[in-house]
Amino acid sequence: MDNNGELIDMTEIGKKLKNARIEKGYTLDDLQQITKIQKRYLIAIEDEKFDALPGRFYVKAFIRQYAETVGLDPEELLLSISDNAESEKSETADKPVATREDARTRMEATRQSMAKTNNFNRFLSYLPTIIIVLVVVGILGSIYFVAWNKHQKTADSQQIQSSSTKVSVSSEKTGSSQKQTKKKDTEKKKTSSTSSASSTKKESKKTDKKARLSLASNSGSSFVYNLKNSPKENTVKVSVKDASAWTAVSVDGSQQWQGTLSSGEDHELKIPTGTESITINLGNSKATKLTINGRGFNFIKDNSSLTVRTLTINLK
Secondary structure: OOHHHHHHHHHHHHHHHHHHHHHHOOOHHHHHHHHOOOHHHHHHHHOOOHHHOOOHHHHHHHHHHHHHHHOOOHHHHHHHHHOOHHHHHHHHHHOOHHHHHHHHHHHHHHHHHHHHHHHHHHHHHHHHHHHHHHHHHHHHHHHHHHHHHHHHHHHHHHHHOHHHHHHHHHHHHOHHHHHHHHHHHHHHHHHOOHHHHHHHHHHHHHHHOOOEEEEEEEEOOEEEEEEEOOOOOEEEEEEEOOOOEEEEEEEOOEEEEEEEEOOOOEEEEEEOOOOOEEEEEEOOHHHEEEEEOOEEEOOHHHOOOOOOEEEEEEEO
C-alpha cells in the first residue's frame, strides 16, 4: 500500500478510536489517567498526527493500549499498518549507527518525561488530602489555644479565692487539735486562783471605763481600729452561735491561735503585755461574737454584708 493509502488507514484508526472513546463516555483526561499516555499523544492519535509520537514503536503501542481501553480489537486496527512493518525495519537497518543512537536517546528522554508527568499527576491526586490535613491541624491548634487561654483565666480566678479555700481546708485538718487545745485552756482556767481572777476582773472594769475603741480606716474587707487608753493586760474572747466559724488571732504579726469553733463554743486569749496591735481574721463573721477586755465589740455595724473580714486593733 502506498503512502496515501497508509494515511487513509491511519486516519480511519484515529476516527474509530475517538468515536469509541466518546461512546464509552471518557474524556481525554480520563483516558490519560487510565492509560498513563500523555494527553498530547492521545490528541495526536485522534488528529492523525502520528509524526508527533516518539516513533513507530510507540505509534503501535499507544494505539494498542488506546484500543484495549475503549473496547476495540487492537489487532484489527493495526492491520492497516502491519504491511509497512518490514519496510520500516529495513529503513531502520540502513540508517547509520549514530541515527539509531539518537532515536534511542529520544525514546529515553520521552520515557523520563512521561515518568515526570506521572509523578506530578500522582502529587496532584494527593494534594486534596494534604490540604485537608493542614486544615484539620489548624483547627485543632485553634481549639488547643482557646482551651489553654480559658484554663489560664480559670486558674487566675481560683487564685483570688485561694486564701478562703486554704482557710477551710486548714480548719478541717486541724479541727481535732484545736479541740484538744480548747480543753487544755479550760483546765488552766479552772486551776487558776480565785483571788488572781477577781483582782484581774476588778482592774479590767476600772480600765474599761476609760478605754475607747473607734474605727480608723476601712478598705474592702479589712478594718483598722484604735483602742485608746488600753490596759496593760488585754483579753480577747471569741464565741460562736448558730453555726461553725473559723478564727485566727495574731499579735504584732505573729499568730497566737487559730481554730474552728462550733455553735455554743468560745475561746479566750490573754494578750501579752507590750503588744502594739492585734489582728483577728474571721471566716464567718456573721456567726462570730468578739469581746475585748470583757466588753462586746460590735464590728458588724461597719459592714453587715461581709462574711469574711480582717480586723486590726491598734493599742494606744
